[in-house]
Amino acid sequence: MRRVGFLACPGTLPGSSDRRADAHEHDLQVAALREGFAPAGLELVEIDWRAPESAFDGIELVLLGTVWDYQDHAERFFATIEGLAARGIAVCNPPELVRWNIEKTYLRDLEQAGAPVIPTLWLDDPNGADIAAAFDYFGCDRLVVKRQVGAGAEGQMSFDRTAPPSPDWRYGHRAMVQPFLPAIVEEGEYSFVFFDGEFSHCIRKTAAPGEYRIQSLYGGKEEAIDPPAEDIASAQAVVRAIPGDTPLYARIDMIRQDGALAVMEAELIEPYLYPEQATGFGARMAEAILKRI
Incomplete structure (x- = not known):
């Protein structure tokens, strides 16, 4: 059996004393991969990304998996995956793509390549005055503030024009500020999953009543849908705009x-790929991996 590593973190690994509330997504993804890997002659090995080098002996390729704390330890994470690549281990997605994707400013590159993106102000540690100005800039009554380096809606905040932050408020991070789009609660968000550049499946994610964040941690729900061809083409165009070689996976x-x-977002580092909503999920990932090892 050829060994493939699945990088994780203490918050997602089974048996951890401080598992995250959404760690079941790790379990679902690993189970689906193993089901498809075994017939392809692949063995999936769960590894903490902070593990010593010896843990990667015999591993031919690593998936970045559920490294859901990397954003707070970015340079150490980069050093780890670059070290693995230097050993000749295929890293998916590769370190150079991770460096590009970790900063949400990559959206500017996609926009320059012709992809439609949400209007965004890029600010260094915005304060109350910046938020007040942003309402006028966008001509909207509600804003969303997100970390430029972040994941899973961590640190995300929403402000209404009638209840802005105080003048002495500071966000504390480099931020992206966007108008709140009613479609997030009226229609939901769509996740298009691709393996090796080919469309696999699509999920519609909706927020819980009274909430706008669609992640499962906040009560969000997801359902598989068959999107129209024009919507798939829109997502496919984004994948084609990603620099470098075609990523093994993209959401x-x-x-x-x-x-x-x-x-x-173009999620290329450690996205949850919704295996429950995809027929043959593990087999398709195995097929794409075998082209790379």
């Missing part, structure tokens, strides 16, 4: 804006 998150889909 393109989009939302309807003025009747057309726009990019929320």
Whole structure:
């Protein structure tokens, strides 16, 4: 059996004393991969990304898996995956793509390549005055503030024009500020999953009543859908705009804006890929991996 590593973190690994509330997604993804890997002659090995080098002996390729704390230890994480690549282990997705994707400013590159993206202000540690100005800049009554380096809606905040932050408020991180789009609660967010550049499946994610964040941690729900061809083409165009070689996997998150889909995120590092909603999930991933080892 050829060994493939699945990088994780203490918050997602089974048996951890401080597992995250959404760690069941790790279990579902690993189980689906193992089901498809075994017939392809692949063995999946769960590894903490902080593990010593010896833990990777005999591993031919690593998936970045559920490294859901990497954003707070970015340079150490980069050193780890670059070290693995230097040993001749295929890293998916590769370190150079991770460096590009970790900063949400990659959205500017996608926009320059022709992809429609959500209007965004890029600010260094915004304060109350910056938020007040952003309402006028976008001509909106509600804003969302997100970390430029972050994941899973961590640190995300929403402000209403009638209840802005105090003048002495500071966000504390480099931020991206966007108008709140009603479609997130009226229609939901769409996740298009691709393996080796080919469309696999699509999920519609909706928020719990009274909430706008669609992650499962906040009560969000997801359902498999068959999107129209024009929506798949919109997501496919985003994948084609990603620099470098075609990524092994990609999740393109989009939302309807003025009747057309726009990019929320191009998730290329450690996205959950919704294996429950995809027939043959593990087998398709195995097929793509075998082309790389």
